Amino acid sequence: MKQIEPTDPSGLSQEQAQAEFLQLQAQLSAADQAYHQEDAPFLDDAEYDAIKRRYQALAEAFPALKEAATQLDSVGAPVSSGFGKIQHVVPMLSLGNAFEDGDVADFDRSIRSYLGLSASQPLSFTAEPKIDGLSLSLRYENGVLIQAATRGDGATGENVTANARTIADIPQQLEGAPDVLEIRGEVYMSHEDFAALNARHAERGGKLFANPRNAAAGSLRQLDAEITRVRPLRFFAYSWGDLSTPLAETQAGAIGRLHQLGFQTNPLTKTCNSVAEMIAHYRLIEAQRATLGYDIDGVVYKVDELDLQARLGFRSTTPRWAIAHKFPAELAWTWLEAIDIQVGRTGALSPVARLTPVTVGGVVVSNATLHNEDYIRGRDSKGAVIRGGKDIRIGDWVQIYRAGDVIPKVADVDLTKRPAEAVEFTFPDTCPECGSDAVREEGDAVRRCTGGIICPAQAIEKLKHFVSRKAFDIEGLGAKQLEMFYGDSDLPIRTPVDIYTLADRDAGQFTKLKNRPGWGDQSAANLFAAINEKRNIPLGRVIFALGIRHVGEVAAKDLALHFGSWEELAKALDLARPAALAHRTADLAEEREREQASSEGRRAKIKETRDGALSRLELHLATREAWEDLIGIDGIGATVGLSLSDALANAQERAVINDLVAQLNIAAPAAQSQESPVAGLTVVFTGKLEKMTRDEAKARAESLGAKVSGSVSKKTDILVAGPGAGSKEKKAQELGIRILDEDGWLAEIAST
Structure with a gap:
């Protein structure tokens, strides 16, 4: 069967992309909770990916x-209440993904x-199978296993020490290990052991596991370690966290050291010296996938030299x-079976698309995105x-496509x-939630409800965002409530703001709330206490929680x-x-002119149009400076x-925001490093840097x-200028801003 190539997302409009983006975000959040905390995933790895x-x-x-991609910043899920918590000294992060050979080449280019x-x-990488199991961290001190923790949310894991001690592949003591050694790897179950476990459960009329990964995760996360003991769990070591002394100078050398210490390491791990070698090893492992005897879902590439790993560092959730x-x-x-319209x-x-359920790669799919009316x-x-x-x-009889580039979607039709x-499907021109006109502006792929705050779908979704985990995160006030x-x-x-006036409106010791189904004195008191607790809130969370378009975490x-x-x-x-x-006026004029521009003369006219639009408004200098300062913040624009x-x-939105702010005690953000000589300063980098x-x-x-800005203004404290600095350096000189070359900058921060 021929695979249908996915549509390039850059061909979508901003509004179309936004609508799909929010749907995906909700799906990912629910999937993370089910996979990492409940051991009951409703998506397989391929569909999640x-x-x-x-x-x-x-x-x-x-x-x-x-900026709004909160799920790109998430790792795992919060720990279950059934286990004690362990703070990871070094966060347990997830990995970025590649799905095509070109992505691997892009990875190599980005590193370089x-x-x-x-x-x-020269640049070397290790390549190893990606085990489909449950991540586990093992901490040894003076050669003795003292604790074991799951990944959890990346920062805090579940204490499963007693359970880990029952796994034969995990040594209880090590000879010749560093004083502090935190080993990381994957707990898994072989196909043979999985089949035998399910057979035993079937004989006793017990619940069968869906796949080896679920069986391994459920077995490790038993509250009774004796249950874990009789489950056939295995462990591959592939990484480390906290260390008192380095294991080796390279990734490959460190893996070899782990094997010498008594850990099982994957024999298919190989050092590769080019993208071609990495992909060749990927093909080799893929060809052996069905015969390995355990589940894998890809191949992991890591820069081999550990000094380079240290230089490269980490993003928010991935190395x-x-x-x-x-x-x-x-x-x-x-x-x-049907086409439903959702309002975001x-x-x-x-x-x-609502589908007759179909199994795709071991997962039952009953819904798929149709993107927009043009796609239909x-x-x-x-x-x-x-x-x-x-x-x-x-x-229609439709083909569902779940390759790495897209969520389940209708990719083809058998006429x-x-x-x-x-x-033929007629796309509605009114909102199915509130009946307001649904307007599609010229050049826009998405039709949008004009109801605004009177549209319940929009209002409820904004409220759900407001109380989401990375926003106000009010305990007991979720989507259902x-x-x-x-x-x-x-x-x-x-x-x-209605959240914060709820207690005042429910006079008489919660008499209104506690009489509703599912609520009582204690639950009502808990909710009001949770709301009051979140009156003290960091400024960044307040800004994110407002749900302003394009403004992410x-x-x-x-x-x-x-x-x-906030003021x-x-x-x-x-x-x-x-x-x-x-x-905006200038941009619109420029865009109209750009569509017709075909020569240098036309491009010159564009500039004249833009400059004219600005000058005609006769803006006050302070207004210009405020705007330039805002869009000059690195990452804003x-x-x-x-x-x-x-x-x-x-006016309506501002009034709601003002009323909300009046209910809160908003905390200013603290600088990341109070002892740094550049803490709190605004720095601009320009020109070519040669040492980094x-x-x-x-x-x-x-x-x-420090705050890094993309443009020079009166608020700039330091300009770091390399060769070819150009106009930014000239402007800094005019404003009397301190200018350092690269060596001067390095000297400035050397003490830290």
Whole structure:
């Protein structure tokens, strides 16, 4: 069966991408909880990877979405209440994914770019099978196993020490090990042992495990270690965390040392000296996959030299020096029973295919994305033909595609099986939730509800975002409770501020709330206490929780660090508003001219149009400076700036925000490093850096508590200028800003 190539996400409009992005985010959150905490995944690895890669692809194609990509920052799930907690000294992070040979080449290029290595300079990697099991950390002190912990959420894991001691592959004591040695690896179950375990359970009429990974995870996470003892668990060691002394100078050498200490390490691990060798080893392992006797779902590549790993460091949830090259997924055919329209937080109408359930790669799929009305018609966002121009109709026999680049979607239609009564699908022009007009603006692929705050779908989704884990995270106030309160006539919650007035509106010792089904004196008291606890909240969380379009967790933290208080941020946005409007006016004029530009003369006219639009507004200098300061914050830019400006300029939204802020005690962010000589300073890098790459320089500055900006302004404290600095250096000189060369900058931070 021929595989259908996925649509390039960069062909989608911003609104279309946003709608799909939010759906994926919810799916990933639920899947993480089911997989890491409940040992009951409803997606297999291929489907999860498909969803996450599409999610990441959208974030990368649309920079504004990347700021909101909270699931890219998540690792695992919180620990279960049934176990004690162990804080990981070194976080247990996840891995980035590659799905095609080109992704591996991109990984190699990104490493070289970060380290400043040319394509001809030597760079070695290890390649090893990626075991499909449960991650485990083992801590040895003076050669004795003292504790074992699951990954948990990456920072805190479950204490499963008693259970780990029952696994034969895990030594209780080590000879010749460093004084402190934290081993990391994967607990798994072989195919043979899994079949025997299920056979024993079947004989006793017990519950059967769905697959070896679930069996291994469930066995390790038993509250009774004696149950774990009789389960046939195994362990591969492949990494380490906290160490008193290094194991070796290379990844391969360290793995060899682990084997010498008595740990099982994978014999298929190999050192590769090129992308071609890495891919060749991937093909070799893939060919042996069915005969290994245990489950793997890809191959992991790691930079071999440990000094280079240290230089490369980590992103928020993944190391820069490693990536997992995943195996491809599958295709399946089924009937399309219905097309439902969902309304997202931004009002976007998103079509979802309801399918006769079909098993694809061991997972039952009953829903698939249809993206937008153009996709249903057999067109992409630019009007080009896809699927040979075949439209999608209710009743069709459709192909479901779950390869690494996309979530489950309808990829093809078999017209020979189309029912005679099947009719072309008519996309609604009114919102199915509130009946408001659903408008599709020119050049936009998404149709959007105009109801705003009167649309329950938008209001509820905004509230759910407000109380989400990385926003206000109010215990006891989740999606179900919000839906109940939203429709409540006595104690409604329609906006975030309603949460904080709930207790005042329920006078008489919770008499209204405690009489509802599922609520009593204690649960009502707990909820009000949880709400009051979150009156004290960091500024970054407040900004993120507002759900302003394009403003994700990272952007919110950057804004909080830059402005320090809500009052300063709001004042800056009010001051910058005229310049923001001028920027939009100029951009629209430029875009119209760009479509017709075909020569240098036309491009010159574009510039004149843009400059004219700005000058005609006769903006005050302070307004211009406020706007430039806002969009000059590294990672913010004009898209986020305009979105923030629009949100606070909307009278209804501003009133809700003002009322909310009045209920809170908002804490200013603390600098990452209070002892650093550059903590709290705004730094701009320009020109060519010769002793470190720009990414390294930025990461280092931020780790020392500095704020890194992309443009020079009066608020800039230091300009680090390499050769070819150009206009930024000239502007810094005019403003009297301190200018350092690269050596001067390194000397400045040398003490740290």
